[in-house]
Amino acid sequence: MPRDLSRLFVLCACLAAPGTLLLAADDVDADGFRNPMQRLHFNPRLDQREFERSSFAALNVYDPFEAWNRRVYHFNYRADQWLLLPLVDGYRKVTPGFVRSGIHNVFRNLGELPNLFNSLLQFKGRRALDSTGRLLINTTLGLAGLWDPATRMGLQRHNEDFGQTLGFYGVPAGPYLMLPLLGPSNLRDGSGLVVDFSLDSQVDWLGMASASDRYPALHLLKAIDTRDNTAFRYGQTNSPFEYEKIRYVYHEARQLQIAD
Amino acid sequence: MRPLLLLICLLPTWLLADDYGYPLHNPFEATIAGTPVALRPALPDEQSISQRDYSLNLRPERANRLPANFWPVRRLRYRLASQPGPAPLIFIIAGTGAHYASSTPEYLKRLFYGAGFHVVQLSSPTSYDFMVAASPNATPGFSPDDARDLYRVMQTIQARHRDLPVSAWHLTGYSLGGLQAAFVSHLDEQQQSFNFQRVLLLNPPVNLYTSVSNLDRLVQTRVQGIDDQTSYFQVVLQKITRYFSEKGHVDLNAAMLYDFQRSGERLTDEQLAMLIGTVFRFSAADIAFTSDLINQRGLITPPRLPINDSTRLTEYFKRALLCDFDCYLSEQLIPSWRALHDGGSLAQLIEQASLYALSEYLGNSRKVAVMHNADDPILGPGDLGYLRRTFGSRLTVYPYGGHCGNLDYRVNAADMLEFFHAP
Numbered sequence: 001m002p003r004d005l006s007r008l009f010v011l012c013a014c015l016a017a018p019g020t021l022l023l024a025a026d027d028v029d030a031d032g033f034r035n036p037m038q039r040l041h042f043n044p045r046l047d048q049r050e051f052e053r054s055s056f057a058a059l060n061v062y063d064p065f066e067a068w069n070r071r072v073y074h075f076n077y078r079a080d081q082w083l084l085l086p087l088v089d090g091y092r093k094v095t096p097g098f099v100r101s102g103i104h105n106v107f108r109n110l111g112e113l114p115n116l117f118n119s120l121l122q123f124k125g126r127r128a129l130d131s132t133g134r135l136l137i138n139t140t141l142g143l144a145g146l147w148d149p150a151t152r153m154g155l156q157r158h159n160e161d162f163g164q165t166l167g168f169y170g171v172p173a174g175p176y177l178m179l180p181l182l183g184p185s186n187l188r189d190g191s192g193l194v195v196d197f198s199l200d201s202q203v204d205w206l207g208m209a210s211a212s213d214r215y216p217a218l219h220l221l222k223a224i225d226t227r228d229n230t231a232f233r234y235g236q237t238n239s240p241f242e243y244e245k246i247r248y249v250y251h252e253a254r255q256l257q258i259a260d
Numbered sequence: 261m262r263p264l265l266l267l268i269c270l271l272p273t274w275l276l277a278d279d280y281g282y283p284l285h286n287p288f289e290a291t292i293a294g295t296p297v298a299l300r301p302a303l304p305d306e307q308s309i310s311q312r313d314y315s316l317n318l319r320p321e322r323a324n325r326l327p328a329n330f331w332p333v334r335r336l337r338y339r340l341a342s343q344p345g346p347a348p349l350i351f352i353i354a355g356t357g358a359h360y361a362s363s364t365p366e367y368l369k370r371l372f373y374g375a376g377f378h379v380v381q382l383s384s385p386t387s388y389d390f391m392v393a394a395s396p397n398a399t400p401g402f403s404p405d406d407a408r409d410l411y412r413v414m415q416t417i418q419a420r421h422r423d424l425p426v427s428a429w430h431l432t433g434y435s436l437g438g439l440q441a442a443f444v445s446h447l448d449e450q451q452q453s454f455n456f457q458r459v460l461l462l463n464p465p466v467n468l469y470t471s472v473s474n475l476d477r478l479v480q481t482r483v484q485g486i487d488d489q490t491s492y493f494q495v496v497l498q499k500i501t502r503y504f505s506e507k508g509h510v511d512l513n514a515a516m517l518y519d520f521q522r523s524g525e526r527l528t529d530e531q532l533a534m535l536i537g538t539v540f541r542f543s544a545a546d547i548a549f550t551s552d553l554i555n556q557r558g559l560i561t562p563p564r565l566p567i568n569d570s571t572r573l574t575e576y577f578k579r580a581l582l583c584d585f586d587c588y589l590s591e592q593l594i595p596s597w598r599a600l601h602d603g604g605s606l607a608q609l610i611e612q613a614s615l616y617a618l619s620e621y622l623g624n625s626r627k628v629a630v631m632h633n634a635d636d637p638i639l640g641p642g643d644l645g646y647l648r649r650t651f652g653s654r655l656t657v658y659p660y661g662g663h664c665g666n667l668d669y670r671v672n673a674a675d676m677l678e679f680f681h682a683p
Contacts, residue, residue, distance in 0.1 A: 029641055029642075029645075030645070031644040031645035031648060032634050032657055033634055033641060033642075033643065033644045033645075034287070035635075035640075035641060036287040036288070036637045036662065037474055037477070037637055039287075040481050041481060042480050042482060043481070043482050044482075050479065050486060050491070050492050050534075051479035051492070051534070051537065051538060051581075052581060052582060053491055054491035054492040054494075054538075055493075055538075055541075055542075057491045057494075058491075058493055059577065059578065066572050066574075067570040067571075068570070070329075070569055070570045070571070071569050071570045074329065074569040077332065081332075233361075234332070235332050235333075235359070236359065236362070238357070238358070238359035238362070238383070238388050238389055239357075239388055239542070239546045240546060240550055240573070241545070241546065241549075241573060241577045241580075243573070244573070244574060244577055252497060255497075256501055259501050259504075259505060260504055260505060
């Protein structure tokens with residue numbers, strides 16, 4: 001409280017001298033306004049067109065199949081609205097939360113295999129160890145992955161796919177591709193997906209791949225689970241240029257994942 | 261005498277500064293990052309909210325003229341969260357360019373729903389979907405027209421949910437939505453469809469032109485690290501990449517932003533300002549493109565250009581990105597306003613579209629209140645003084661929070677609920 005009072009005295013003193021309304025580091029106007037714009041340094045001749053230059057550069061993603069990709073984007077948008085999201089809603093209605101998280105954990109545990117494989121290919125020893133630990137603990141203690149005790153034990157999940165491995169070895173992204181139902185990708189990452197898929201079916205971890213062949217509903221369940229756990233909604237950018245924005249974000253996000 | 265008067269004016273703000281407790285004192289950080297998770301109010305989880313999206317067919321005559329790739333926005337969508345029994349209903353108007361389901365309306369919905377209100381979330385009249393699906397002249401920015409469009413949407417929603425037991429009608433809006441809420445409330449005094457009981461303006465612009473000029477200027481800051489090879493986006497992305505590679509793993513979440521701003525890679529004020537300015541410039545581009553296309557003005561897309569799902573729009577996107585708010589104002593809004601309303605000079609447009617136009621109404625209407633921040637970058641010098649003169653004790657000024665950064669701070673949340681709960 002004495003500190004408050006002394007501040008008030010300082011304030012009075014400041015106000016008594018016109019034009020020196022200095023409080024701490026901020027300038028405060030008589031009506032209490034701190035004018036944040038005053039904190040900024042502007043370009044001396046204002047218009048430097050840095051925004052335009054940056055955003056034009058960001059639009060410059062190699063996309064020779066743009067017309068096709070745009071059609072697929074609209075196809076995916078419609079499929080999402082009229083098929084996938086209603087399925088997810090139905091799934092949420094009929095399945096209790098703990099069952100859904102159990103199912104999600106099982107699929108995630110199966111997905112640990114490509115993580116391990118790709119960490120090894122990129123000589124990321126620590127990550128390969130984490131993934132191995134997760135796989136062993138969650139498969140045994142976690143009852144085939146229904147629970148995720150490994151995360152509670154401090155073993156982090158690292159998502160590594162074959163597209164990232166290719167990027168790690170310097171393979172360029174290639175043309176941008178919008179894949180039906182799967183969403184944004186490019187030639188490199190799309191090929192990577194094929195490798196990761198075939199790895200799954202070759203290793204047939206916990207017999208999942210062969211079981212899915214016998215019961216195709218498992219594929220559908222996996223698709224619904226993936227959609228349920230993907231926050232993205234078509235139309236959420238609320239922009240006529242959503243296609244361009246997704247393309248840029250995908251491109252940069254992959255760069256980030258490869259550098260990581 | 262003068263120092264004493266000023267002291268009295270300042271006193272509430274000054275005392276708040278110490279007691280308020282909002283941790284981000286940098287207005288640009290606050291605008292981007294919002295409130296640290298631990299300081300947010302308790303909210304009901306998404307699962308426990310009974311809500312649905314609905315859509316309205318408001319402009320059937322436009323359906324045949326719209327380009328095929330506009331199919332997702334032919335009908336205006338909105339979200340209604342309804343309580344099981346009778347309850348008051350709050351309309352939320354989103355900010356510039358924002359969708360009804362974007363993060364701030366979603367947050368406000370959870371807050372109000374948790375306190376027992378029905379909630380309707382509306383897209384901003386400046387957003388792509390609203391312009392296409394609900395606005396007859398699709399040239400937003402003239403507040404009386406935007407309010408008229410919003411009002412029509414709200415009346416249609418009211419009629420559609422006739423069976424919903426609504427005990428009272430309330431209204432709120434943040435940012436540009438706050439300004440529009442004031443105009444909607446004024447319109448309601450004449451039309452009386454709702455007789456709003458309480459109207460809350462959150463961080464509204466006072467002078468619309470000051471606000472858009474500030475936002476336009478944000479991308480003109482002097483940012484270090486940019487050269488011929490490196491663009492502004494790359495500077496930011498490089499920092500994020502270095503930050504994550506030091507941490508050892510990528511983990512994008514709300515807490516990361518605080519940690520990032522405390523790391524060696526932290527963004528400067530100028531870089532943060534540029535980021536905020538960029539978001540608004542993208543909104544400006546969407547508005548300029550959509551308004552031009554629907555009205556076939558030929559400024560960005562050539563008139564009668566056939567557009568379908570596969571049409572490359574990147575070239576038009578670039579043209580639209582060249583147009584900031586000031587450009588949109590002078591090339592589209594002012595000509596349209598002159599044609600429709602026999603308008604005159606820019607000064608008159610500013611007067612009619614800003615809070616000034618409603619000074620008398622707002623000064624006398626006990627139902628309308630304002631919550632604002634002393635460091636909001638959309639305000640200019642004198643704006644807080646205007647608000648204080650006009651609203652008196654119905655204005656709350658928080659010392660920090662930037663532009664809407666403290667809406668999800670629990671002190672603000674409690675104040676909002678108290679306002680709507682007051683008898």
